[in-house]
Amino acid sequence: MHIAVLGMGNMGRAVALRLLDHELHVTIWNRTQGKAAQVVEAGASEASTPEDAAKGADAVLMSLADDAAVMEVAARLSEMGSGEDAPILADMSTVSPRTSRAVRDMVPGGRFLAAPIIGAPQTIGHGKATCLVAGDRRLADRLEPVWSGLFCGTQYCGEDPGAATTFKLLNNYLLISAMAVMAEVVATAEAAGLDTGLLREALHKWPTVPPSLFNRIDDTIGGDHHGWFSTRLGAKDVRLVAEVAEANGLPLPIARLVERRYEEAARHTSAEADIAAIVELVRAGRGPRPGLAVHA
Numbered sequence: 001m002h003i004a005v006l007g008m009g010n011m012g013r014a015v016a017l018r019l020l021d022h023e024l025h026v027t028i029w030n031r032t033q034g035k036a037a038q039v040v041e042a043g044a045s046e047a048s049t050p051e052d053a054a055k056g057a058d059a060v061l062m063s064l065a066d067d068a069a070v071m072e073v074a075a076r077l078s079e080m081g082s083g084e085d086a087p088i089l090a091d092m093s094t095v096s097p098r099t100s101r102a103v104r105d106m107v108p109g110g111r112f113l114a115a116p117i118i119g120a121p122q123t124i125g126h127g128k129a130t131c132l133v134a135g136d137r138r139l140a141d142r143l144e145p146v147w148s149g150l151f152c153g154t155q156y157c158g159e160d161p162g163a164a165t166t167f168k169l170l171n172n173y174l175l176i177s178a179m180a181v182m183a184e185v186v187a188t189a190e191a192a193g194l195d196t197g198l199l200r201e202a203l204h205k206w207p208t209v210p211p212s213l214f215n216r217i218d219d220t221i222g223g224d225h226h227g228w229f230s231t232r233l234g235a236k237d238v239r240l241v242a243e244v245a246e247a248n249g250l251p252l253p254i255a256r257l258v259e260r261r262y263e264e265a266a267r268h269t270s271a272e273a274d275i276a277a278i279v280e281l282v283r284a285g286r287g288p289r290p291g292l293a294v295h296a
Contacts, residue, residue: 001025001145004057004087006050006073008036010228012063014121015092015150016044022149029053031069050076057087059143061115064091066236067099074103081108088139090115090146092131094172094233096240097162104135104161113139114161116168117151120215121228124150132157134164166244172237175212177258179220179234179275182213186220187282196221219276227274234275235262 001024005016008030016039019026026044030036033048040046047053050073054060060077064070070093077089090113091103100114112135119129131147133140134157147154157163182203189199203209203217219225238259245252261278268286269277 001059002027002057003146004029004047004053004060005044005063006030006053006060007063007065007069007093008039009063009065010121011092011117011124013039014124015061015063015117017042018124018127018150019146020044024146024149027053027057051080054080054087059088059090059146061146062089062091062093064093065233066093067095069093070095070099070103074106078106078108086111088113088143090133090143091161092117094168094237094240095165097165097169097244100134100161100165110136111139112161113143114157114164116165118168118171128152130154132164132167134158134161169237169241169244172234173241173255173258174210176234176238176262176275177254178210178213179216180258180261180278182209182216183220183276183279184282186279190283216274216276219274220279223276225269225273225277225280227276229275230272231262231266231269231275231277232271234278235259235266238262 003019003024004027005012006029008028013036016026016028020042027047028036028039028044029047029050036046054077062070062073064073070091074089086109088111089107091100092115094116104110104112114134116132117129118132123129129151131151131154133154136159137156140156157167186199190196200217200221204214219227238255242252242255242259261281262275264286265278265281269280
C-alpha cells in the first residue's frame with residue numbers, strides 16, 4: 001500500500017515513521033524541504049509538491065498546522081481529478097469542523113475522511129495513539145490497514161467529518177485548560193516555599209491530576225519547555241472550541257480566558273514553546289492584561 005504523508009511537523013514525522021515500520025511505501029512532502037531527513041533516511045521518498053506526493057498513492061494523509069494550510073493543500077489536490085484510482089484524502093490535522101466539511105465538499109467524489117489523532121507523537125511511535133474517523137464508512141474501511149498500522153484503536157464518528165474534528169477539539173480543550181490550572185498550582189506551591197520534590201510526587205499521585213498531564217509535570221516544575229504541543233497551537237485549538245460553541249449560541253467565557261492566556265504565553269516565552277510554558281506567566285506574576293476581558 002502506498003501512502004503519502006503531507007506535513008513533517010512532529011505528528012507528521014511520527015506518522016510517516018510508524019508507517020515505514022509496517023513496511024508500507026511512504027512518500028512525504030513538507031512545505032520547507034530538507035526538514036524530514038530522519039524520515040527519508042528511514043526509507044521514505046520525498047516529493048517537491050503535494051501533487052507529486054499524491055500521484056499513485058492509495059491514501060494521502062495530511063498533518064498540517066492550521067485551517068489555512070489544510071484548505072490550501074486540499075484545493076491543490078482537488079485539481080488532480082477524481083476516479084477510482086484517485087487517492088483517499090484523510091486529514092489528521094486539528095482544525096475547525098467547518099474546515100473539515102469544506103474540504104469534504106471540495107474533494108472530487110467526496111473521497112475525504114477527517115481522521116484527527118488522540119495522542120502525542122511519541123504515542124504514535126509506541127502504537128498507543130487512537131484516531132477519530134468520520135466520513136464515508138466505506139472509505140474508512142478501505143483504510144483499515146493504515147489505521148491498524150498506526151493506532152491501537154479507532155472510533156468511527158459518523159458520516160459528518162466535522163463530528164470527528166469537534167470531538168478532537170473538545171479533547172484538546174480538556175488538556176490545554178487543565179495544563180493552565182496545573183501551572184497555577186505549581187507556581188503557587190513554589191511561591192509558598194514548598195518542596196518541589198514532594199510537589200512532583202504529589203502531582204503524580206493525586207487523583208485530581210488527569211493522567212494526560214503526567215508527562216508535563218517535570219517540565220512544568222523545572223523544564224525548558226521544549227515539547228511538541230506549542231503555546232501557539234494551544235491558543236488556536238481553544239479558539240476553535242469557543243467558535244464551535246458560539247456558532248451554536250453557547251458562549252464559553254473560561255475558554256476565551258484560556259485562549260488569551262496561551263496567546264500571552266506565546267508572546268512572553270516563545271510561540272513554539274510547549275504548553276507547559278504557561279507556568280512562566282504565573283511565575284512572572286502576569287495576570288490577564290487589561291483589555292483582555294473575558295467575553296460572557
